[in-house]
Amino acid sequence: MASVMFLPCFLRFCAFKSGNTWCGKSELTTTARGMESDSLSCFISDHEGFHGTIKNSPQDFVVIEIGINGQLVNSPDVQEEHTKGPSQPSQATKRDDKSKQSKPDDTDILNQDCFDLNVILGPAVNKELEHFTNKIRVKADEEEQVELSLGTYPDKHLRAVVHRAVRYNFPFLQTVTNQSEIRVREDPDFKELASLASEGEAEEFFRFIDAKVPGSAFTFLPDDSKEHRTSVHHFVSRRFGKLVETKSFTDQQKTSITVRLRERNKQPKKRTIAECQEEKDEVTLYTAFTLRKENLETLEAISYMAAVLGVLPSDFTYAGIKDKRAITYQAMVVKKISPEWLLDKVSEFERRGMQISHVRSVSEPLKLGRLQGNHFDLVIKHLKPHGNRELVELQQLVKDGVENVKNRGFVNYYGPQRFGSGSCVQADQVGLALLKEKMEASVKLFFTPEDGDDLQNKAKRHFLLTGNAKESLALMPAYKARERLMLRALHRYGSGQEGCVRGWLSLPHSMRVFYLHSYCSRVWNEAAKYRLQKLGFKPVQGDLVWAGSEKGLKDTTEDVNPPQVHVVTSEEEKDDVFSLDQVILPMPGNSVKYPENLLGQWYQGRLAQDGLGSCRFRVTPLKLNVPGCYRPLLAKPQNVTYSLRIAEKLQGQSDETCAPNLTLSFDLDASCYATVCLGEIMKCNLS
Known part of the structure; x- marks a missing residue:
């Protein structure tokens, strides 16, 4: 249960943090990290807010995914667009694909x-x-x-x-x-390739071959020897020529070999009957379903279902990660499992707090981010006004808070979930170490223990104290898959620079890049706060908006090409052409444009402060690239409804028993956080 209280220190409704001390009446308390988690302290409305607690139980925080077609995934007539055969994209799909340009490939995060x-x-x-x-x-x-x-x-x-x-x-x-x-x-094939390239490259190449991810590619490290590159070309072509194709390319006077999976339409036109039958047999079976889980992490639920069904967790795909401390409904697709086989295991899933519905055959997996958003049904308990305000004023305080956020929205911060649950070392700190290619430091941060004497923390402490990966692996619980993969690699290759690189490469790509995205999200949060404090609550010269998003033209385009970024001019600022909810802020990366005003200078200084002044946002040893993206400065809930219940206190009842409760429902776009929205309503930070 997270307890939250009013924080009344503002600069145009902004609170400031200096060191570990908050100005004003810093009475905020939470069972998680509280104020130490983030600087989510800038609000855009001037209502007073109120005290309250969230997530008192999973039933008080219900999250229902909204599919790409706008339907709740638990509705009786749900029919995801990806379940249909190939067709021309609808205009709604085109607009959704365009809007996703403003959201990172989240990995939010954690496709493990x-x-x-x-x-x-x-x-x-x-x-x-x-x-x-x-x-x-x-x-x-x-x-x-x-x-x-x-x-x-x-x-x-x-x-x-x-x-x-x-x-x-x-x-x-x-x-x-x-x-x-x-x-x-x-x-023997691995042995031959390891003699031509490094052993680490050979390992990553064979993982790439085994994964067979459509549209994926593998790039060997730069090689100046044409003769040596020819040997690699010949090996790959001889051994995997039917599956992949190779090509050399030069970047900054360095030549590398890239290997790509062949597309089906690039296969030879003439095929034998046996080859046609083989291709027919390889058609993958996909089954879609809606998962209801309670008090379970998404990946924890997937791991259990994979064990029951006899597949790997990577055979499950989903549009987004959902809260643990909640009841959640989300769409999923599992590969190589028939609907009948899945339905046969329903009783085993139910024993672990999971329910399966809307089971059906589909033609393809789900992709991260393929959703419109999420619907939330929340209960906030133990409401009371701040200070010495009377309880009878609570109804007006709640109305003011909900209506202001309904009409004006909230600052679109990344919530604490984005940075991991640890209070000692958070994911963004690991990401910063990786961007600076400090591999040994990043591994130490990865294994920094939390308070507590559970097995995983004992294993982490043992590794940091002794450096013995083998003994730490024996202590690490079986369900801590990422930590065990890392320790196994460190045991095999050592804990030096090269061993740490191998350790990170042992994790899935989506997990490696998650830490980099987490760091970029932290910078975005700080940029949003700085933008509002220094440049105010109106678009100004140098701000960024989507091209063609002038008032009255925002939704008229049907162009499926990615939208372009437009820099607000002095004339547009003077004429109030744009509104604050049209302003976008860049997530740092190597392909984004930064604002051409004070905020752009702030980005440069902020990255330089972390030693990333010349960073190209590529970590070559780990095959990571962060192009960056754009995120709207403000978000706004839709379909908002609420009800305040103030029970009359009876004789013998405690104040706790009859404390007022607020029932609140709303929809948010994908990658927006309900806890941040609640923070604006209640005027506090939630974790």
Whole structure:
């Protein structure tokens, strides 16, 4: 339960923080990080606000995803657009694709794969496999082919899980099935590529090949030797020519090889009957459903469902991550599972607080960000006015707060969820270390423990104290997939600079880039506060807006090309051509335009302060690139309704029992935070 209170210190409704001390009556308390979490302290309305608590129970915070077609995903007639066959995009889809240009590929964030062999194989077999891989490393030059049996797996789904997990953790191994038995041995193709490139590149290349993500590409490190590049071209073409194509390109006088998956329409036109049948057999089965979960993280729910269904967590796709401390409804798609098989496991899911509905076959997976937004049904309890105001005034305080935000909106900050749940080290600090390519420091930050003596914190403390990744891995709980993948890589390659790079590369790309996005989100929050404090509450010369977004023209264009950024001129400022809700702020990156006013100078100084003055927002060793994006300065809730219940206190009842409650419902666009919206209504910061 998060308790929040009024914070009455403003500069045109802005609160300031100096060190760890807040000006004014800093009475805010939360069970999470409270005011230390962020500087979300700038408001745009002048109502007084009120005290209250949120998330008293999951039932008090209900989140329902709004699909791309505008329907709630739990509505009886839900029919996601992606379930239909190929068709021309509707105008609504075009507008949505255009609007998404202003939102980052969030990864918000956390599309995590779990390939924990300790869980999949069991501790005993996993330990035997690690001994086997160490033996291969020691005897790398021997010609003798050695094998290890991982046991018998009659279920074909489970065999597929074992094959993929082993290959992901040990790309240098080859897995083969003999009837139901799975055996592993050293992969000669991996050995050949490792002799042409580095072993780390070979590992990442084979993971890329195994993943077969449509439209993806892999780039080897720059290579000045044409003869050597030719050898790499020949190897890839000979071994994977039917699947991929290679091409050399030069950037800043350095030449690299890029490998791309072949598109289906680029396959040879003439195919044998056997090849046609093989392609038909490879058509992937997708099943869509709506997941209702309670007091569960999205990835935690996915991990459990994957174990029950015998697939990998990466076989699930979704449009966005949902709160843990809530009841949430969201669309999901699972690969390689039939609707019948999914429905057969409903009772097992229900035992873990999950319910499945709207099960149907679809033609493709979901993509992150493919939603219009979220609907919220909230209950705020224990309301009371601030200071010495009378309880009878509460109804007016609530009305003022809700109506102001309904009409004027709120500052579109990223909420505390964006930066992780840790109070010691947050994700943005890890992201900053990665952008500065301080790999060893980033790993130490990654393993910084929180307060508490649970197993994961004991494992983290042990690693930081001893540097022994193997012993720390034995302590780390099986469900902490990211930490275990990192520790396994550090055990194999050491904890120096190169080992830390290998450790980060062992995590999925979406997880690596999440930390960079988290840092950029922190800068965006600070930029929004600075913009309002220094430049006021009207668009000014040098601000950024979308081109063609003048009043009366905002929604008239049907052009599907990405919108262009327009810089507000002095004449437009004078004539009030734009309103504050049309202003956009850039998320730092290598492809964004910065404001041409005081705020643009602030961005430069802020990045330089963190040692990123010349940063290209690329982390080449980790294959990460942050182009940046634009985010509206303000957001506004839609379809707002509310009801205040003030119960009459009866004899013998405590003040706690009869405290007023506020029921509040509204819709928000994707990537907007309900806690930030509530913060504007109540005039406080929520976490």
